Every structure is written in structure tokens, then in C-alpha cells.
Amino acid sequence: MIEHANPGSATEASGLASYQANRASFPREELLRHLGDWVAFTRDGSRIVDSNPTLEGLEAQLRAAGREPQDYVYESVPTDDWICSAAGLSS
Numbered sequence: 001m002i003e004h005a006n007p008g009s010a011t012e013a014s015g016l017a018s019y020q021a022n023r024a025s026f027p028r029e030e031l032l033r034h035l036g037d038w039v040a041f042t043r044d045g046s047r048i049v050d051s052n053p054t055l056e057g058l059e060a061q062l063r064a065a066g067r068e069p070q071d072y073v074y075e076s077v078p079t080d081d082w083i084c085s086a087a088g089l090s091s
Helices: 010-024 028-032 055-064
Strands: 036-039 048-053 074-077
Touching: 010 048, 036 055, 055 074
Parallel strands: none
Antiparallel strands: 036 048, 036 074
């Protein structure tokens, strides 16, 4: 079970920093496998748990696998070629 931090807490800030760091370094090649899909990232942003062309379908897949949809961070992966890491945006 994933524990949820209280809004504005140090735990929430630490979790957000961890997510941002992991998401920024997430391999572009892995994202390319999910073009046009919605993906469910772990809360720390270190891996993709599942994907589906629709958000509703993704949530249904997570539930079918015994997972709680609110325990994940969702992101749409566009089909165009603008995908880059956040690290590349800061330079």
C-alpha cells in the first residue's frame, strides 16, 4: 500500500522532488514505445507500470490487475517528435 503525504508536507515535497528527478532522467527510448498512449508512472517516476490509448482504458487495466489507479501518476505520450527529457529543457 502506498502512503499518501499530507498536502504541503515535507514528505510530499520530497516525493515530488524524487518524481521530478526520476522523470527527467527517464529513458526517451522507453517513452517511444508508448507513443499515442497514456502511461501510468510509479509515484517516484522511475518506471511505467502500464499504458493504454485512453485514460479510461488505462485505469480499467490497472483495476483489472488489482492496482489502485490513484496510486499512479498519469501522462499522455504524444505521437509527434517533441519528446525530450526535462534535463534537456533546462540547458
